[in-house]
Amino acid sequence: MCGIFGSAARRDVADLIVRGLRHLEYRGYDSAGVAVVDGGDLKVVRREGRIDRLAEAVVSTGLHGSTGIGHTRWATHGESTERNAHPHRDGSGNLAVIHNGIIENHEVLRERLVGRGHAFSSETDSEVLPHLIEEHLKDQDLLGAVCSTVPELIGTFAFVVIDRTRPGVLVGARRDSPLVVGIGDGENYLASDVAALLEVTRDVVYLENGEVVELTPDSVRVIGPDGRERPAVAERVEWDAEATAKGGYRHFMAKEIDEQPAAVAKTLKRHVDAADERFLVPGLAPIADFLRSVQRVTIVACGTSWHAGLVGKFLIEERAGVPVEVDYASEFRYRDPILADRHLVVAISQSGETLDTLAAVRDARARGAKLLSIVNVQGSSLTRESDAVLLTDAGPEIGVASTKAFTTQLLVLQLLSLGLARLRDRRSVEETRAAVDGLRRVRAKMEECLEARDEVARAAERYARASDFLFLGRGVNYPIALEGALKLKEISYVHAEGYPAGEMKHGPIALIDRSLPVVVIATPGRVYEKAISNMQEVKARGGRILAVAAADDAAVAKLAETVLPVPVVDDSLSPLINVLPLQLLSYWIADLRGCDIDKPRNLAKSVTVE
Numbered sequence: 001m002c003g004i005f006g007s008a009a010r011r012d013v014a015d016l017i018v019r020g021l022r023h024l025e026y027r028g029y030d031s032a033g034v035a036v037v038d039g040g041d042l043k044v045v046r047r048e049g050r051i052d053r054l055a056e057a058v059v060s061t062g063l064h065g066s067t068g069i070g071h072t073r074w075a076t077h078g079e080s081t082e083r084n085a086h087p088h089r090d091g092s093g094n095l096a097v098i099h100n101g102i103i104e105n106h107e108v109l110r111e112r113l114v115g116r117g118h119a120f121s122s123e124t125d126s127e128v129l130p131h132l133i134e135e136h137l138k139d140q141d142l143l144g145a146v147c148s149t150v151p152e153l154i155g156t157f158a159f160v161v162i163d164r165t166r167p168g169v170l171v172g173a174r175r176d177s178p179l180v181v182g183i184g185d186g187e188n189y190l191a192s193d194v195a196a197l198l199e200v201t202r203d204v205v206y207l208e209n210g211e212v213v214e215l216t217p218d219s220v221r222v223i224g225p226d227g228r229e230r231p232a233v234a235e236r237v238e239w240d241a242e243a244t245a246k247g248g249y250r251h252f253m254a255k256e257i258d259e260q261p262a263a264v265a266k267t268l269k270r271h272v273d274a275a276d277e278r279f280l281v282p283g284l285a286p287i288a289d290f291l292r293s294v295q296r297v298t299i300v301a302c303g304t305s306w307h308a309g310l311v312g313k314f315l316i317e318e319r320a321g322v323p324v325e326v327d328y329a330s331e332f333r334y335r336d337p338i339l340a341d342r343h344l345v346v347a348i349s350q351s352g353e354t355l356d357t358l359a360a361v362r363d364a365r366a367r368g369a370k371l372l373s374i375v376n377v378q379g380s381s382l383t384r385e386s387d388a389v390l391l392t393d394a395g396p397e398i399g400v401a402s403t404k405a406f407t408t409q410l411l412v413l414q415l416l417s418l419g420l421a422r423l424r425d426r427r428s429v430e431e432t433r434a435a436v437d438g439l440r441r442v443r444a445k446m447e448e449c450l451e452a453r454d455e456v457a458r459a460a461e462r463y464a465r466a467s468d469f470l471f472l473g474r475g476v477n478y479p480i481a482l483e484g485a486l487k488l489k490e491i492s493y494v495h496a497e498g499y500p501a502g503e504m505k506h507g508p509i510a511l512i513d514r515s516l517p518v519v520v521i522a523t524p525g526r527v528y529e530k531a532i533s534n535m536q537e538v539k540a541r542g543g544r545i546l547a548v549a550a551a552d553d554a555a556v557a558k559l560a561e562t563v564l565p566v567p568v569v570d571d572s573l574s575p576l577i578n579v580l581p582l583q584l585l586s587y588w589i590a591d592l593r594g595c596d597i598d599k600p601r602n603l604a605k606s607v608t609v610e
């Protein structure tokens with residue numbers, strides 16, 4: 001949700017900022033803008049639409065300056081017009097501000113500022129920021145003015161301001177929206193995420209909630225909400241710049257689908273190589289005693305990560321014998337959830353910055369729950385607010401539709417369920433070792449599965465024009481049906497519903513006719529026969545069946561119009577495999593329909609607003 005990039009340097013930073021914004025475009029692509037301080041001038045260029053349009057304008061207007069900020073917008077308040085694009089200016093024309101988040105009290109602030117003679121030119125909530133800072137600048141420096149502005153704001157924000165009269169200085173602040181400082185050699189940066197910084201540095205300082213930062217080319221000062229300065233200690237990021245490149249693929253999503261076998265293997269290695277002889281993975285160690293006697297588990301997450309949570313429920317209940325609920329984070333926070341004594345909350349998030357998830361876990365912790373997070377982005381807000389963290393090793397996920405983050409989450413949930421089972425003496429070391437050996441074989445099975453990508457592409461041609469799809473799965477593959485439907489909806493804009501196959505007869509069966517493709521997951525396992533019966537029911541009503549099934553399954557072949565073949569694995573591991581053809585199917589259908597696969601309309605990755 002909106003991307004922020006800024007730099008204080010001794011060289012021209014206009015191009016650097018545009019490149020930084022390109023890495024952040026997945027966070028929003030409604031409009032974009034850059035402001036630089038050039039000599040004694042503040043120059044601003046803004047454009048509606050994608051970064052490419054902004055990049056052209058930056059070149060054609062000859063924008064240069066060694067202090068600058070840039071923004072890519074996901075519209076909340078006000079349409080995606082140039083007028084509403086960031087940076088926004090104050091009345092004096094000295095300041096330019098970029099903002100990510102929502103200033104909830106913007107109307108009250110605006111009214112007050114208008115009363116004092118400030119004139120506004122956009123419909124955004126963000127425009128109050130430069131005007132408020134301008135007010136505070138009357139008796140303070142820029143850092144002081146921002147420190148005084150922050151307590152006046154209700155809502156979520158990361159913002160950065162530059163001042164024409166203070167070249168070489170950038171001041172930023174954050175509350176509940178991400179902002180990371182990058183430390184360079186004689187230049188420093190601010191960005192919404194680490195991936196945007198990798199081209200210039202891997203040394204970063206994570207800002208805590210409520211902190212304000214002042215950057216110059218040579219210094220970084222971090223001021224806490226209590227007004228005290230704290231040392232800006234840099235941490236080294238594990239990712240490198242190469243991981244954020246397309247690497248010859250047409251789309252990040254295609255690259256990220258292909259990266260899954262390696263990402264899953266890397267995630268397994270990270271945790272298992274460091275596990276002790278009881279298979280206690282180090283990430284669980286800080287809460288091991290608590291886990292031994294945990295009473296209940298609630299998993300909170302959004303979107304694809306929520307689907308991973310549903311798979312986690314199956315695994316944890318079956319292996320560790322602990323009751324698990326899975327809640328949408330956005331619902332959990334507005335209920336009065338009952339948290340038992342010794343209640344574990346597991347948050348799952350690729351970005352670690354999803355506002356709904358962060359709000360839910362804060363609420364749960366305030367009610368006494370312990371928090372374990374499964375997160376892809378090291379150093380993200382969620383990792384810093386948790387009692388224990390299990391990282392996924394997906395690397396930077398750039399495509400808006402989540403793929404490799406999902407499968408690495410599934411892998412970590414496997415380890416969590418095994419670890420919990422060991423801690424609660426529900427599984428022997430030998431059984432656990434056998435299960436981990438099974439996980440080691442998953443990489444090869446995933447690779448084998450992805451070899452069928454051309455077959456899936458041909459299948460996609462047959463169904464690309466359908467206007468509705470039904471996805472059915474049972475047991476541990478019911479969440480995979482939901483995930484298949486979500487992938488198709490978000491990147492191809494085709495209506496799709498995911499259902500537990502057994503529920504079909506209670507309603508959705510009415511939808512089935514000769515035009516409706518029904519994707520059925522029918523791989524060997526506990527509910528295989530049930531899935532076959534569901535296929536019979538679809539076939540009897542003329543539905544067109546695409547089955548995710550073993551290549552040599554004769555029973556499926558008789559019923560399905562198309563088989564998306566997958567290698568056979570143990571039922572509990574099958575989600576890791578079965579989701580792959582569904583990701584590919586949505587990818588190819590979206591491609592055939594001419595959709596913008598990596599940047600689907602209306603969506604943004606990392607949803608940092610409510």
Ligand code: F6R
Pocket residue numbers: 302303304305306348349350351352353354357400401402403486490606607
């Ligand atoms: C779907 C997708 C979203 C995210 C959701 C949660 O492909 O990407 O549904 O899964 O917004 O995001 P994270 O996992 O970053 O909390």
